[in-house]
Amino acid sequence: EVQLLESGGTLVQPGGSLRLSCAASGFAFSNYAMTWVRQAPGKGLECLSMVGVNGAATPYVDSVKGRFTISRDNSKSALYLQMNSLRVEDTAIYYCAKGTMVSGRHFFDYWGPGTLVTVSS
Amino acid sequence: DIQMAQSPATLSASEGDRVTITCRASQSISSWLAWYQQKPGKAPKLLIYKASSLESGVPSRFSGSGSGTEFTLTISSLQPDDFATYYCQQYNSYPYTFGQGTKLEI
Numbered sequence: 001e002v003q004l005l006e007s008g009g010t011l012v013q014p015g016g017s018l019r020l021s022c023a024a025s026g027f028a029f030s031n032y033a034m035t036w037v038r039q040a041p042g043k044g045l046e047c048l049s050m051v052g053v054n055g056a057a058t059p060y061v062d063s064v065k066g067r068f069t070i071s072r073d074n075s076k077s078a079l080y081l082q083m084n085s086l087r088v089e090d091t092a093i094y095y096c097a098k099g100t101m102v103s104g105r106h107f108f109d110y111w112g113p114g115t116l117v118t119v120s121s
Numbered sequence: 122d123i124q125m126a127q128s129p130a131t132l133s134a135s136e137g138d139r140v141t142i143t144c145r146a147s148q149s150i151s152s153w154l155a156w157y158q159q160k161p162g163k164a165p166k167l168l169i170y171k172a173s174s175l176e177s178g179v180p181s182r183f184s185g186s187g188s189g190t191e192f193t194l195t196i197s198s199l200q201p202d203d204f205a206t207y208y209c210q211q212y213n214s215y216p217y218t219f220g221q222g223t224k225l226e227i
Contacts, residue, residue: 035217037165045157045165045208047217061216062122095164102171105212107155109176111164 002026002110004096009115016086016119022079022096022112030074033099033106036081038092039114046092050099050106051079063089086119093117123147123211127220134225138199142223144192144209153213156185156194159222160205168207169194199225 008020022034035050049070050058057070069082079096093114099106124147134140144154152172157165167176169185172192182197196203204227209220 044221045159045210045219047210047219049216058215100170102174105153107167107170107210107212108165109167109170111166113164 004112006112006115009117011118017084020081024077029077034079037095040092091119125220127223131224142194146190149189150211150213152188155210157208158205
């Protein structure tokens, strides 16, 4: 059974940093792209970036470009999101999701339950 | 970035109804579109990928169609478990983007 479990969400002050983790199990982690998607309270979904099997990241959404970095450790079946220079508007539930490739494109077939990041003074 | 526009934002319906949600892309995305269902306090769940392919385990009352810039999600006969928010997502080009969501309510 595929399982994804995010951790690391907490209350942080504006300007601070945080690293989120996503522990994966139940599938061959190293063979799949992974992504981080966030959802601000009462709002829609925003895909931040995706990391391929070789660790290369896709372009980041403008709202986090230059501040967030996605990475993975295949030896630990783990996905990470390093978040720097956090802003109040980064407050959201952060989901990790597994990418499945069909015809060279990826959609997201399994999601973790999410971890809440609150940026506030 | 490709913009995704869903309509309606809210849809009121009853059990047994047939409902359709529309998603329009700001430029052609071929068939690289997915639909997700999200219930309050839960993660999104994949329903449809490649515009019309039903994810394993998803009831056959869900169906998707379209290509290019216009897509639809149809639920043929609403069940109580279907009242939720639905999102479309394009995965044609980065960054992948979602529609703003359609809340399906009684």
